[in-house]
Amino acid sequence: MYDIAIIGCGVIGAAAAYALSRYDNRVVILEAENDVADCTTKANSAILHAGYDPAPGTRMARLNVRGVALAKEICAKLDVSYKQCGSLVLALDEKELPHLQHLFENGTANGVPGMKILSREETLAMEPSLSEKVCGALWAPSAAIVNPWEYALAMTEVAVRNGVELRRSCKVTDAEAIEGGYRLTVPGGTVETRCVINAAGIWADKVHSMVEPANFRIIPTRGEYYLLDKSEGTRVSHVIFQCPNALGKGVLVAPTVHGNLLVGPNAEPVEGNDTSCTSSGLEFVKTTAQRSVPSINFGESIRSFAGVRANLDVDDFIIGEEPEAPGWIDLAGMKSPGLSAAPAVAEEAVAILQQRGVLGAEKADYKDGRRHIRFKELSAEEKAALVREQPAYGRVICRCETITEGEILAALHSEVPATTIDGVKRRAGAGMGRCQGGFCGPRVLELISRELGIDPLDILQDKNGSNVLVSETKVGGKSNG
Amino acid sequence: MVDLVIIGGGPAGLAAACKAWESGLRDILILERDKELGGILNQCIHNGFGLHRFGEQLTGPEYAGRFIAMLKNTGVKVQLDTMVLEVTPDKKVHCVSKEYGYQIIEAKSIVLGMGCRERTRGAIGTPGTRPAGVYTAGAAQRYVNMEGYLVGRRVLILGSGDIGLIMARRMTLEGAKVLACVEVMPYSGGLTRNIVQCLNDFDIPLYLSHTIVDIQGKNRVEKAIVAEIGPDRKPIPGTEMEFDVDTILLSVGLIPENELTKQAGIEMDPRTKGAIVYENMETSIPGVFACGNVVQVHDLVDFVSGESELAGAAAASYVQNGPVAEGRVLTVRPGADLGYTLPQRIRLEGVEKSTNVSFRVRRICGRSTILVKSGDTVIARFKRDRLAPGEMEHIALPRVLLDRAPVDEVTIEIEEA
Numbered sequence: 034m035y036d037i038a039i040i041g042c043g044v045i046g047a048a049a050a051y052a053l054s055r056y057d058n059r060v061v062i063l064e065a066e067n068d069v070a071d072c073t074t075k076a077n078s079a080i081l082h083a084g085y086d087p088a089p090g091t092r093m094a095r096l097n098v099r100g101v102a103l104a105k106e107i108c109a110k111l112d113v114s115y116k117q118c119g120s121l122v123l124a125l126d127e128k129e130l131p132h133l134q135h136l137f138e139n140g141t142a143n144g145v146p147g148m149k150i151l152s153r154e155e156t157l158a159m160e161p162s163l164s165e166k167v168c169g170a171l172w173a174p175s176a177a178i179v180n181p182w183e184y185a186l187a188m189t190e191v192a193v194r195n196g197v198e199l200r201r202s203c204k205v206t207d208a209e210a211i212e213g214g215y216r217l218t219v220p221g222g223t224v225e226t227r228c229v230i231n232a233a234g235i236w237a238d239k240v241h242s243m244v245e246p247a248n249f250r251i252i253p254t255r256g257e258y259y260l261l262d263k264s265e266g267t268r269v270s271h272v273i274f275q276c277p278n279a280l281g282k283g284v285l286v287a288p289t290v291h292g293n294l295l296v297g298p299n300a301e302p303v304e305g306n307d308t309s310c311t312s313s314g315l316e317f318v319k320t321t322a323q324r325s326v327p328s329i330n331f332g333e334s335i336r337s338f339a340g341v342r343a344n345l346d347v348d349d350f351i352i353g354e355e356p357e358a359p360g361w362i363d364l365a366g367m368k369s370p371g372l373s374a375a376p377a378v379a380e381e382a383v384a385i386l387q388q389r390g391v392l393g394a395e396k397a398d399y400k401d402g403r404r405h406i407r408f409k410e411l412s413a414e415e416k417a418a419l420v421r422e423q424p425a426y427g428r429v430i431c432r433c434e435t436i437t438e439g440e441i442l443a444a445l446h447s448e449v450p451a452t453t454i455d456g457v458k459r460r461a462g463a464g465m466g467r468c469q470g471g472f473c474g475p476r477v478l479e480l481i482s483r484e485l486g487i488d489p490l491d492i493l494q495d496k497n498g499s500n501v502l503v504s505e506t507k508v509g510g511k512s513n514g
Numbered sequence: 515m516v517d518l519v520i521i522g523g524g525p526a527g528l529a530a531a532c533k534a535w536e537s538g539l540r541d542i543l544i545l546e547r548d549k550e551l552g553g554i555l556n557q558c559i560h561n562g563f564g565l566h567r568f569g570e571q572l573t574g575p576e577y578a579g580r581f582i583a584m585l586k587n588t589g590v591k592v593q594l595d596t597m598v599l600e601v602t603p604d605k606k607v608h609c610v611s612k613e614y615g616y617q618i619i620e621a622k623s624i625v626l627g628m629g630c631r632e633r634t635r636g637a638i639g640t641p642g643t644r645p646a647g648v649y650t651a652g653a654a655q656r657y658v659n660m661e662g663y664l665v666g667r668r669v670l671i672l673g674s675g676d677i678g679l680i681m682a683r684r685m686t687l688e689g690a691k692v693l694a695c696v697e698v699m700p701y702s703g704g705l706t707r708n709i710v711q712c713l714n715d716f717d718i719p720l721y722l723s724h725t726i727v728d729i730q731g732k733n734r735v736e737k738a739i740v741a742e743i744g745p746d747r748k749p750i751p752g753t754e755m756e757f758d759v760d761t762i763l764l765s766v767g768l769i770p771e772n773e774l775t776k777q778a779g780i781e782m783d784p785r786t787k788g789a790i791v792y793e794n795m796e797t798s799i800p801g802v803f804a805c806g807n808v809v810q811v812h813d814l815v816d817f818v819s820g821e822s823e824l825a826g827a828a829a830a831s832y833v834q835n836g837p838v839a840e841g842r843v844l845t846v847r848p849g850a851d852l853g854y855t856l857p858q859r860i861r862l863e864g865v866e867k868s869t870n871v872s873f874r875v876r877r878i879c880g881r882s883t884i885l886v887k888s889g890d891t892v893i894a895r896f897k898r899d900r901l902a903p904g905e906m907e908h909i910a911l912p913r914v915l916l917d918r919a920p921v922d923e924v925t926i927e928i929e930e931a
Contacts, residue, residue: 260636309643312727336636338644409599413608417616427612429547429597433773438612469634471650475657489663494646498733501646502663503760506688 035059036391038217038226040205040240043074044185044372045364046232048379051107051188053386054195057393061226062189062197063219065204065236067497068456069449070185072306073234074372075459076340077256078298079181079289080272082370083120083173085140085148092350093370094143096381100374101175104184107376111187111403113180114290120176120272121156123325124168129276133171140173147174162268162326176272180290181372182459187403190448194400199449202497205233208243214360215244228360228391230382235306235343237351237365245357249366253305254344256298257314259322262333262467265294273325284321286329291434291465296322296329298340308339335467344368352381360389406443407462409435430480431473433466441477445484452485454478455495474501517541517833519607519621521598521774524553526627526806528581529819533826534625535588539833542590543619545609547597551585552578553629554652555815557659560680562707566816577815601626601778603799623801623829626775626789627822630807632677633767640672642729645736651677651765655684664688666761670738671695672726674702674709676813676904678765683712685763692718693757696740698725698747701878703767703904705813725749726762735760768811775804785854786810793860793869794828794838795821801832810856810872813906817872839863844888844919849927851875853903860916860924868912873926875901881931884909888919901928 037053039046042064053060066072081101087093108115124130133150140148149172156170157163193199200219207218214227233240241247261268266288275283287295297318315337322329345351345366355361362385364378371378386392408416408426419439420427426439444451444460451457454464457477464470464477478501482489493499517539520527523546531544550556555563558574565571568580585592596611607619632650649657649665655677657663669685671678674697682692695713700723702709713720721740727749728739742753770788781790781798788809789797795805805825806818841863846855855873879901886894886909893915901907909926916924 259639309730310639310641312639312641315639315641334636334639335634337639337641413616413618416610420610420612420615424612424615427610427615428595429599429610432547432597435597435599437610467634468631468650469636471632471634471653474649474653475661479661489661496733499646500734501665502657503666504664506658506662506664508662 034214035061035224035226036393037228037230037386038063038215038224039230039232041065041232041234042069042185042189042199043072043232043234044070044181044375045234045367045378046230047185047188047192048375049230049232049364049382050192050197052376052379052383054192054197055395055399057396058391060197061224062199063203063205063217063224064199064201067202067493068451068453068459069189069199069201070182070459071496073340073342074185075182076308076338077181077342077372078285078287078369079178079295080285080287081177081179081373083140083148083176084143084145084370084373085136085171085173087139087143087370089139089142091348092352093374096350096374096377097370098144100370100377101177103376104179104373105177107188108179108184110401111191112405113184113187115177115179116290117175117177118271118288119172119174120274121151121160122171122274122276123156123163124170124276125164125166125324127168129278130169132276133169136171145173145175148172160269160271160273162328163273164325164327178272178287178290183405186449186460191401191403193448195396205240205243208240210244210358228362228386228389231361231363231365234367235341237343237363241355241363241365244361245355249351250346251366252302252344252346253307253341254368255301255303255307255339255341257310257318257337257339258295258297259315259318259331259334260336260338261294261296261329261331262335263292265330265333266292268294268329269326275321275325284318286322286326291462293335294329303341306341308341310337310339336469342368343371350374350378352378354385362386406440408437408440430476431463431466433468433472434462436461436463436473438480441480442484445481452481452487453493453495454481454501457481515620515622516543518543518623518625518829519619520544520625520627521601521607522546522553522627522629522808523548523551523592523594524627524629524806525555525578525581525815525818526629526808526822527625528578528585529822530625530627530805530826530829531590532581532584532588533823534830535590537827537830539830540589544590544592545596545598545607546592546594549595551582551592551594557656559659560684563815566814567819581819598774601774603779605801622833624803625825625829626797626802626804626808627806628771628774628808630768630770630811632764633769635764638766640726640729643731645729645731645734647731647735647761648729649761649763651675651681651763654763655681658684658688664690666690666759668693668759669761669763670726670757670759671763671765673697673764673766674704674720675765675767676704676708678763679704679708679712681763681765682718683716686716686718692716693759694718694740695720696724696726697722698743699723701902701904705904727754729762735762738762768807770808770811772808775808778802783854783858785848786856790858791856792838793857793864795825795857796828796832796838800837801829803829810854813904817906817908843922844916845923846871847923847925848873849925851877851879851928852926855926862913862916865913865916868910870908870910871926872906872908874903874906875928876903878902879928879930883929883931885927885929886911886924887927888924889921891920893918893924
């Protein structure tokens with residue numbers, strides 16, 4: 034019997050696994066998809082919010098501010114791409130100025146450090162590309178941008194290194210209470226555990242209702258985005274928000290840690306994980322963003338995508354033990370600022386488990402930390418030394434992002450190895466660039482096949498069923514060598 | 515210090531190298547990122563290459579083979595499996611390879627021949643889900659022709675660029691069903707001969723002024739919804755057609771691969787998305803030349819070879835004789851019906867007898883006169899029966915006429931009969 038089963042390995046499940054891996058417990062993560070961070074965590078605004086949005090006194094307010102402080106430490110320790118660039122909320126109309134004041138007061142009550150309300154001139158001096166209509170802005174220096182899937186992946190890797198078991202393509206389809214815990218139905222069998230952490234994201238209400246009727250309801254809400262080429266990546270250098278107005282919450286314009294420009298999202302309730310893009314949604318994103326930054330060149334778009342966030346019918350996170358199901362802990366409704374709050378949410382779970390007396394002693398031989406070699410970020414001397422030592426770093430596979438064979442091999446043999454083309458993309462960055470894998474896709478496929486011994490016909494783009502190839506040609510691939 | 519470093523061992527780099535050698539340069543190095551020379555020609559196993567150049571129909575590998583054979587008779591050095599990471603304005607080439615590690619090579623002259631890449635779904639913003647089964651035509655071509663794998667069984671081609679047309683035929687020959695080719699513009703983006711030989715001969719319909727408005731399918735493409743495009747370039751409601759396909763191949767344009775060029779600070783032309791070049795293919799950095807698809811997207815490799823020989827000879831001359839003499843410089847401007855012109859600048863001292871100008875029109879024109887104007891004066895005229903955006907046009911401007919230009923600017927215009 035496991036001590037703790039974590040259902041879902043998005044950023045919340047990953048943060049919980051990372052926190053729990055310090056303790057001497059049997060922990061298993063059950064992830065429905067074939068990779069970690071493969072739902073909400075991989076498609077969002079990639080922002081660690083400062084924390085002035087949530088109403089004071091809510092869990093969201095407390096955990097957001099604590100979470101971003103922890104995130105900064107974790108990203109440094111685990112070598113996750115992170116940049117504290119700060120954020121600006123714009124008033125694009127005199128009538129929006131009181132809202133900035135309201136956010137400032139919220140933020141002050143929530144303990145957000147360093148905020149300031151800027152004049153029009155100060156704002157434009159910081160961000161010359163902004164609309165002439167800007168009347169002022171709320172500056173929050175603690176906001177940051179992050180690589181969200183690397184963040185989740187890094188925490189999972191350290192957890193796995195320290196004994197946490199990760200099962201992918203392992204969807205929990207039923208749960209029942211048994212003596213001293215729960216029995217979870219998974220493909221090909223069951224998992225028995227003393228405690229459950231429900232971090233099932235947009236499915237958290239359905240997972241909860243496997244044991245007890247849920248008193249909360251997830252409203253999956255889709256947000257569509259544009260990702261623009263690096264040629265647009267310096268259009269702004271801070272995260273640019275708008276005030277909510279009659280047209281909605283507004284969309285953001287932000288640099289990404291990879292040097293691109295991210296624009297979005299809209300917000301539309303959908304059924305389940307519906308991540309399709311619509312022309313109307315993308316048009317809304319484009320025109321709304323141009324209110325803040327009119328000069329964005331959408332001709333430089335390299336991808337449009339959508340993600341679904343786990344909005345909730347109540348205005349706070351759901352964190353705690355289900356009263357009718359002892360040992361069943363929900364970490365649910367992790368809409369924005371869920372990414373920001375993740376490590377603080379994990380602390381809450383740890384505290385609950387500690388109270389229940391489930392937590393073991395802290396491991397003496399705990400192995401924290403992580404290093405991610407990013408060839409293109411090295412100096413010429415460092416590159417030369419690395420290639421001398423490991424020649425695989427001398428072969429560039431993804432030319433748009435300058436990702437080397439060495440980095441792809443590292444992704445294929447990491448503690449949470451990639452098994453798909455997109456899995457390699459999320460770990461090494463190959464295919465993230467302007468040609469979107471057109472050039473490196475076949476080469477990455479070849480490396481996956483060679484390194485993991487998978488038949489090319491069985492190699493997936495991303496999720497199960499997303500095979501890249503359908504058959505050999507008449508002359509044949511394998512026979513052709 | 516190397517006399518000439520050529521970046522890219524595709525058709526552009528090969529022709530530039532051969533010509534520079536022929537012009538007397540002896541210290542030439544080609545840096546090629548792939549494991550063999552030939553570039554994209556290696557996956558173009560269809561014929562039709564070389565008609566202009568060799569007067570016969572060759573396959574892509576055969577065409578490349580002719581130049582590789584020529585290169586073998588020279589002392590040009592080739593370094594394969596080597597990626598250039600940076601070109602500095604003072605002509606230092608940073609590159610990396612498994613075999614040679616990280617190198618910084620100083621060059622007296624450089625030819626940029628990096629070719630182009632395909633536009634993707636992201637660039638055109640096709641709505642819908644993002645399943646597997648959406649590939650650029652060139653990526654599919656690589657899987658089929660180089661790796662021996664088929665990417666799908668029921669195929670829709672979006673865009674009527676040449677690679678898409680070629681792949682319509684190729685997929686059909688491999689047993690796949692190509693249901694249609696869909697083109698957003700009212701005319702095809704490819705060569706007429708490819709429409710005939712790759713679509714018509716296989717009864718594959720071409721829908722002009724149509725586009726994909728929705729891609730459906732969770733993990734692999736299941737359906738594509740196609741609609742007609744109105745004059746406002748928006749889909750016309752009620753014209754939707756549903757195609758049951760597992761694959762969508764994109765042939766929606768090529769973009770010159772100019773990251774190194776931009777990084778070096780070379781002046782760019784937003785129209786060609788390539789470097790601004792003079793009559794001898796020299797860029798804004800003296801001694802750095804650009805040729806082939808990196809400087810303008812060609813239809814026919816034969817013209818890539820010609821353009822690259824010009825660059826190779828010019829690089830040799832730069833090393834041997836120094837820069838082109840100073841003198842009058844004419845700016846070449848595209849008129850309203852032209853997408854661009856190349857070169858963008860002509861140094862009269864660099865023109866011996868005549869200089870070529872190539873361009874593309876932006877719409878289909880019937881019987882027309884190409885007017886070369888300087889101010890209000892027409893300095894040259896050329897007759898054509900037809901001009902189409904899918905076919906690059908070339909004119910030769912004699913030095914004697916250029917000398918007569920009253921102002922330092924020439925504009926190329928189309929007068930339709």
